[in-house]
Amino acid sequence: MKSKIIGVCPNCGNSVVEREKGWFCESNPCRFVLWKDNAFFKRLGKRMDAHVADKLLRDGRVRLKDCKSAKGKTYNATVLLGTEPDGRSKFSLEFEGGC
Known part of the structure; x- marks a missing residue:
């Protein structure tokens, strides 16, 4: 089966x-x-799906609404995609202004 290239x-x-x-x-x-x-x-209450993977590979970031914190609060954040020196993916969060 031919694998579909997504990015x-x-x-x-x-x-x-x-x-x-x-x-x-x-x-x-x-x-x-x-x-x-x-x-x-x-941990954010989200799933890595094809849409998220596509956005991360195309833009290096994906905006997520209604993420869940450990304390049960919801917030919006942008997940940034990076790579470790050995090539493995790593993620970081960027928050919008405000509290």
Whole structure:
């Protein structure tokens, strides 16, 4: 089965394809992957889906509404996609102005 290319790896510039467990860089030894079962997004009460993966790969960021904090409050934030030195994905949050 031909994997569908959904974007370009932010680490090495090769194609990123969807597989059963996530979106993976096709290049070996690059270790970039966006896992579908993503702990960072779970903590926000969100899921890594095709739309989120596409936005992260295209723009390097995705805006999420109604994220949940550990204390149960909701907020809007932008998730920024980065990469570790070994190519693995990492995420950070950017908050909008206000409290």
